Amino acid sequence: MSREIDCRGLACPAPVLKTKELVEQEQPEKLSVIVDNEAAKQNVTRFLEYQGFVVSASQEGSDFHVTGHAGEETVSKPTPAETAASEEVKQKIMVMVGNDRMGHGDDELGSKLMVSFLTTLKEMGDELWRLVFVNNGVKMTISDSEVLPVLKELEERGAYILVCGTCLTHFNLLEKKMVGETTNMLDIVTAMQLADKVVNI
Amino acid sequence: MEFPTDENVIVGLDRADDAGVYRVNDDLALIQTVDFFTPIVDDPYWFGQIAAANALSDVYAMGGTPKTAMNLVGFPLEKMDISILREIIQGGVDKIKEAGVVLLGGHSVDDPELKYGLSITGFIHPDRVLTKQNLKAGDKLILTKPLGTGIVNTAIKGGLASQETIERVTRLMARLNRKPAEIMSRYEVHACTDITGFGLLGHLAEMVTGSGQSIRLLGDAIPMIPEAREYGQMGFVPAGAYRNREFREGMVEFGRSVDRLTQDILFDPQTSGGLLISVSRDVSEALVRELKSDGVPEAVIIGEVMSTPEEKIFVQ
Numbered sequence: 001m002s003r004e005i006d007c008r009g010l011a012c013p014a015p016v017l018k019t020k021e022l023v024e025q026e027q028p029e030k031l032s033v034i035v036d037n038e039a040a041k042q043n044v045t046r047f048l049e050y051q052g053f054v055v056s057a058s059q060e061g062s063d064f065h066v067t068g069h070a071g072e073e074t075v076s077k078p079t080p081a082e083t084a085a086s087e088e089v090k091q092k093i094m095v096m097v098g099n100d101r102m103g104h105g106d107d108e109l110g111s112k113l114m115v116s117f118l119t120t121l122k123e124m125g126d127e128l129w130r131l132v133f134v135n136n137g138v139k140m141t142i143s144d145s146e147v148l149p150v151l152k153e154l155e156e157r158g159a160y161i162l163v164c165g166t167c168l169t170h171f172n173l174l175e176k177k178m179v180g181e182t183t184n185m186l187d188i189v190t191a192m193q194l195a196d197k198v199v200n201i
Numbered sequence: 202m203e204f205p206t207d208e209n210v211i212v213g214l215d216r217a218d219d220a221g222v223y224r225v226n227d228d229l230a231l232i233q234t235v236d237f238f239t240p241i242v243d244d245p246y247w248f249g250q251i252a253a254a255n256a257l258s259d260v261y262a263m264g265g266t267p268k269t270a271m272n273l274v275g276f277p278l279e280k281m282d283i284s285i286l287r288e289i290i291q292g293g294v295d296k297i298k299e300a301g302v303v304l305l306g307g308h309s310v311d312d313p314e315l316k317y318g319l320s321i322t323g324f325i326h327p328d329r330v331l332t333k334q335n336l337k338a339g340d341k342l343i344l345t346k347p348l349g350t351g352i353v354n355t356a357i358k359g360g361l362a363s364q365e366t367i368e369r370v371t372r373l374m375a376r377l378n379r380k381p382a383e384i385m386s387r388y389e390v391h392a393c394t395d396i397t398g399f400g401l402l403g404h405l406a407e408m409v410t411g412s413g414q415s416i417r418l419l420g421d422a423i424p425m426i427p428e429a430r431e432y433g434q435m436g437f438v439p440a441g442a443y444r445n446r447e448f449r450e451g452m453v454e455f456g457r458s459v460d461r462l463t464q465d466i467l468f469d470p471q472t473s474g475g476l477l478i479s480v481s482r483d484v485s486e487a488l489v490r491e492l493k494s495d496g497v498p499e500a501v502i503i504g505e506v507m508s509t510p511e512e513k514i515f516v517q
Contacts, residue, residue: 013359016436039440047436160509181510186339190417190507194515 002030007040008063015040016047023051033066041066092129094195095121096188097137102201114140117201118147126158130191132183134164142176151179162187211330212263217407218332219259219394222325230327234259237273237318241354241472242371245285249292249317250375255397255473256319257300261382262395262476263332265325270297272307275316289317300377329386331393333408338508340391341485342416345381345492345500346475348401348466349429350374351439356432366428373426374473380496381476388488389481396474399445402467402514404477406449409512416514418467418504420459425466433462433469441470456517467516475499479506 005022007015015035022031031053033044041057041064048055053068101110102117118140121128131154133141140147141163155161161180168174168182192198204214211222211230220234236256240248253270260267272293276286286309294304302321353370356362362370378395385393394404401423409416445468455464480488485502492500 012440013355013437017359037440039438039443042443043436043438045436046434046438050435160511162509183508187508190505191509194417194517 002032003028004032004034006034007044008034008036010035010040011037012039012043016043019044019047023048027070029070031068033068035064035066036062038064040064090127091196092194093124093127094130094132094191094198095128096132096134096198096200097140098134098201099136100139101136114201115146119150122150122154122157128154128157128159129195130160130162131180132162132164132188132191133180134167134188138163138167138171138173138177141179142173143178144176145178148178155179162191164188211327212332216332216334219262220265220323222263222265222327222330224327228326230325230330232260232263232265232267232323232325233320235273235318235320237275237316238472239314239316241374242357242367244371245288246292247371247375249289249294250296251292251371251473252289252317253293253296253300253319254375254377256321257297257302258378258395258397258473258476260321260323261378262393263323263325264329264382264386264390264393265323267297267300267302267321267323269305269322270302271305271320272309273316273318273320274307274309275312275314276309277313277315278311280313281315293317293319296375296377300379331390333392333394333404334412335392336408336412336414336416336479336506337391337481338414338506339482340479340506341482341502342405342418342504342506343478343480343485343489343492343500344396344401344424344475344503345378345478345497346373346376346396346471347424347426347499348396348471348474349426349433349469350471350474351400351442351469352429352433352437352466353426354472355439356428356435356437359437361432361435361437362428370426370428376473378476381478381492381500384491384495384497385476385478385480385488388484390478391481392479394477396471396477398441398470399449400442400468400470401474401477402453402516403445403449405514406452408477408479409452409514412512413508413510415507415509415511416504417507418514418516419502420456420463420467420516422501423467423503424499424501425463429466429469430462433465438465439470442468445470452512453514453516456515459516464516 044066048068055068057066102113162183163180165182209224224230
């Protein structure tokens with residue numbers, strides 16, 4: 001038994017109410033609801049999913065056809081409306097740079113590695129969300145830093161560069177900072193809570 | 202379009218705020234606002250109360266004290282008994298009395314669709330005007346009423362809500378924002394608005410735009426009417442919530458644990474919603490405590506202001 005109802009021209013909640021009436025009175029195996037606005041499409045989809053139907057929607061001109069098939073055993077399962085939006089979510093990576101060298105041991109090697117690391121960081125793409133410089137790390141952001149162009153490029157690509165204000169003051173480098181926003185510990189801590197991943201170098 | 206203005210306009214049309222503010226002298230400014238709508242509940246007396254609470258709210262959101270009111274009425278004389286109008290106005294009058302406001306007059310027209318609302322005038326010191334601007338990094342955000350009235354009202358229209366739910370939500374919408382406004386005036390508050398048609402995220406987006414700050418919201422901390430989740434899942438989300446999302450979703454980033462239903466409630470248009478207060482973090486806990494113990498039980502910290510210039514709202 002397949003039924004179709006036309007809910008074009010109806011504002012919410014009328015399309016859901018008409019669908020509800022049909023489902024309750026006739027318990028159709030399959031039904032199709034025609035609506036003409038996005039809110040009605042989403043609401044009818046939700047209602048049918050809530051009732052255990054498997055739902056698909058298609059667009060024809062300015063109309064939407066929402067079709068529901070009665071599921072086999074209507075076990076209550078999380079509906080797409082309940083799970084997070086299905087479009088792929090990029091993660092937010094926060095990189096903390098606490099030194100002007102990478103790793104311990106040879107300082108000259110460490111400096112080279114840090115330059116190489118920051119230059120290669122763009123490979124993270126737009127998942128690089130925050131790049132935070134603290135302690136000796138702030139020296140990477142001042143006028144005579146070798147990686148200044150690299151950092152500016154990262155900033156242009158949309159990463160936020162945060163530079164510790166206390167550290168700049170300590171080294172007397174506040175005026176020499178050439179890239180990024182001066183930040184404080186509260187911001188750093190909040191950013192850590194927001195990030196999906198925090199990488200400490 | 203160009204609008205007339207002069208040097209005494211403190212808050213005018215150039216930036217959309219809850220109400221207009223006009224300086225009378227160095228110690229006094231007038232707050233003016235007008236608001237009316239079609240019935241949201243069946244009971245005429247309660248509709249009158251809600252319409253008045255909603256109109257008064259704009260004055261409270263600016264930090265002011267409402268003083269005088271005028272009625273605005275559109276009434277279908279041929280279709281409805283005049284006793285209905287009497288009840289609506291009685292509801293409005295009782296609510297403004299509760300607020301310590303006097304009624305000076307009003308105007309009514311014959312209208313095929315019933316409408317009621319009020320124009321309210323309030324007083325404020327010109328230096329103490331609270332607007333949507335002026336978020337400060339580190340501030341905590343406090344919300345004083347739970348969200349979800351749009352969804353619940355849609356379910357009421359659909360005949361789904363129980364009498365008990367209808368009464369509870371009606372009382373919530375009819376509750377004045379007077380208490381939170383009075384209490385917050387004793388604290389270091391930087392910005393304030395009331396939550397209405399654009400939903401929590403829509404109104405927050407207005408505060409964030411141009412602020413140079415971002416917001417972190419704690420999804421789990423945000424108070425919601427319990428039935429709103431159930432009705433939302435059944436498809437009783439008002440069209441306004443979808444419009445609000447479409448308009449502002451570019452400014453909002455949802456964490457993975459924030460499900461679609463929660464997102465819809467954060468975009469749900471509110472009728473006579475609570476105040477959203479941005480207050481210095483050092484006194485935020487004390488303000489919430491005082492609100493809770495003095496007639497605003499749902500008041501809670503829902504997030505904070507971050508000094509990151511992307512002007513986004515992160516919901517976790």
